[in-house]
Amino acid sequence: MERSSFTLDLGAIRRNAETLLRAARGAELWAVVKANGYGHGAPDVARAALRGGATALCVATVDEALELRAVPALDDARVIVMGPGDEREVGEARAARLELVALGGPIPEGVSVHLKIDTGMGRWGLSELPAPTRSVVGVMSHLAAAESDPDFTNLQIDRFREATVSLDDALVRHLANSAGTLRYAGASFDAVRCGIALYGISAFGSDPALDGLEPALRWESYVALAKRLEPGDSTGYGRRYVADEPVWIGVVPVGYADGFRRDMTGTKVLVDGERRRVVGTVSMDAIAIELDDEVNVGTPVTLVGDGVLIEEHARVADTIGYEIVTGLDTSAARATRIIRDA
Ligand SMILES: *Cc1c(COP(=O)(O)O)cnc(C)c1O
Numbered sequence: 423m424e425r426s427s428f429t430l431d432l433g434a435i436r437r438n439a440e441t442l443l444r445a446a447r448g449a450e451l452w453a454v455v456k457a458n459g460y461g462h463g464a465p466d467v468a469r470a471a472l473r474g475g476a477t478a479l480c481v482a483t484v485d486e487a488l489e490l491r492a493v494p495a496l497d498d499a500r501v502i503v504m505g506p507g508d509e510r511e512v513g514e515a516r517a518a519r520l521e522l523v524a525l526g527g528p529i530p531e532g533v534s535v536h537l538k539i540d541t542g543m544g545r546w547g548l549s550e551l552p553a554p555t556r557s558v559v560g561v562m563s564h565l566a567a568a569e570s571d572p573d574f575t576n577l578q579i580d581r582f583r584e585a586t587v588s589l590d591d592a593l594v595r596h597l598a599n600s601a602g603t604l605r606y607a608g609a610s611f612d613a614v615r616c617g618i619a620l621y622g623i624s625a626f627g628s629d630p631a632l633d634g635l636e637p638a639l640r641w642e643s644y645v646a647l648a649k650r651l652e653p654g655d656s657t658g659y660g661r662r663y664v665a666d667e668p669v670w671i672g673v674v675p676v677g678y679a680d681g682f683r684r685d686m687t688g689t690k691v692l693v694d695g696e697r698r699r700v701v702g703t704v705s706m707d708a709i710a711i712e713l714d715d716e717v718n719v720g721t722p723v724t725l726v727g728d729g730v731l732i733e734e735h736a737r738v739a740d741t742i743g744y745e746i747v748t749g750l751d752t753s754a755a756r757a758t759r760i761i762r763d764a
Contacts, residue, residue, distance in 0.1 A: 425675040425707075426643035426725070427758040428750070430462055432470040434622055434638040439474025441634045442616045445603050449610035451475055452502065452596070454617030455490070456482035461681070461747040462621055462639055465493045466761055471620055472499060480504050480615050484511040487520045502536065504615075506546065521559065524548070529555050536560035536594075541581040542574060551585050560594035561586050565609070568601035569625045575602065579609050586611075601625035604633050623732050623743040630733070639747070640727030645672035645693065648716050657710040658702030662687070670713040672698075674723050677707040680757065681750035682725065689738040692724035693717065 443451045453471035455464040468479050468490055478500035481487050487501045502521045503511075512530045515522050521534040525546040529535055534557060540547030541563040551561065563582045568575045582597050589595070598609040600619035622637035624630040630637060649672075651657060651665035657673075672693060676682050684704045690697045693711055702710045711723070724730055732743040739746065752759055 423644065423646075423720070424758045425756065426641060426680060427760055428752045429640040429642070429727075429760040429762055430466055431636070431638045431640070432466060432473075432761060432763040434636040435462075435467055435470035435620060436474035438620050438622050438635050438638065439471045439476050442600070442603055442614065442619055443475045446598075446610045446614045447607060449596075449598075450477045450594075450613040452478040452480050452613050452615045453620055454480045454504075454599075454615050456480065456486060456504070456617070457748045458486075458752075460617060460621050460623075460744065461750040461752060463752065463759065464490060465496065467620070467638075468493075468499065469495050472496075478502055478613070480617075483507070484514050484518075484520065488514065488518055491518050491520075504538075523562065524558075529557065531555070531557050533557060534559045536562050536596075538562050538564070539582070539585055541578040541585070541597075542566050554589070554593065558593065560596060560613075561589060562596045562615075565597065565599055565602045568599060568605060568609070569627075572605075575606060575609070579606060582611070583608075599625070618744055621747065623747065627733050627736065627742065629731065637727065637731065639732075639750075641725040641750070642727065643674050643676050643723045643725060645711075645717055645719060645721040645723060646675045647673040647719065648713065648721075649673065650716070656702070658705060660703050663702035663710070670716050671701065672711045672713050672717060672721070672723070674709050674711060674725075675707060676725065677705045677709060679706045679751065681746070682709055683735075683739050683746070683749065685739040685741075686735050687738075689735050690730065692722075692728055692730055694721050695724075695728075697730075 453476040458464045459467035480502045482505040490496045516533040523536045525538040538547045543564045543566045595611040596613040598614040600616045602609040603614040622635045656664045698711045701712045736743045
């Protein structure tokens with residue numbers, strides 16, 4: 423039996439893309455598929471997003487872009503590399519018809535470039551907008567707090583508008599991420615770059631359904647062993663969970679090496695449809711779940727999906743959904759990957 427399986431729902435990606443396009447009110451949707459599509463599988467997500475109306479793909483590195491180019495269906499897709507690159511990568515980008523972002527040094531020539539200005543992120547980005555050269559096709563910036571700080575976000579939107587208002591109309595202006603697209607009508611400009619919302623995960627740490635989004639990933643495993651603990655017995659490293667009365671636990675063959683993080687102890691998962699608590703220390707390859715009673719070996723466990731939200735796991739782990747999903751190991755050595763198109 424497979425230790426666990428990830429199911430990617432391409433229909434959910436497509437519908438999330440459509441929802442974001444509506445929120446973007448006439449701007450183009452660019453699908454952010456960096457970090458292997460936020461752990462979901464970049465080529466599959468990219469194809470579904472394009473079918474949902476996205477007109478470009480955004481990644482962080484030239485190597486990520488080249489992986490997309492190698493997929494026949496994506497050979498012609500517009501691909502923008504948002505992170506920094508070196509000389510060699512400029513040559514590779516040119517050969518592969520990628521677009522680059524100038525975020526500090528000289529503006530690369532012979533390849534399409536977006537100028538990135540810093541409107542408040544305080545990270546990558548030019549402090550002043552230089553005169554666009556012939557290779558420049560777009561001007562961009564990045565929002566620092568669209569999920570949490572309306573005043574600062576509005577300030578960034580104003581700064582971006584002022585910096586770009588007198589530019590040639592042919593240049594694409596793009597600023598908004600998922601949170602900016604969903605909450606700030608004025609942030610959309612000519613294109614929006616959406617990642618997290620495309621996957622049906624909330625940028626706000628809330629229920630994605632509130633923004634009309636559907637989670638695209640399910641993660642399932644099973645009870646590989648049901649075991650009765652007597653008072654005083656413990657489960658897992660460090661004896662962090664000691665039974666004070668007789669209790670059944672289910673051992674599930676996923677652990678932190680699969681992306682079920684050590685700080686997710688206490689989060690809830692579904693055992694045969696019932697919400698149950700993960701107890702004890704998360705091991706590299708196993709977790710323990712508190713049960714009401716003995717269950718059969720093979721009883722299904724839903725780690726993500728059917729209402730078990732990435733956002734809840736993130737809250738328990740005191741982090742954000744982005745970090746949970748990019749930490750999942752969906753490679754064939756640890757799990758099966760299933761593609762659903764409904
Ligand atoms: C990752 C990234 C995005 C997407 O952000 P989400 O919050 O996932 O929508 C947009 N723009 C840039 C520059 C990014 O690095």
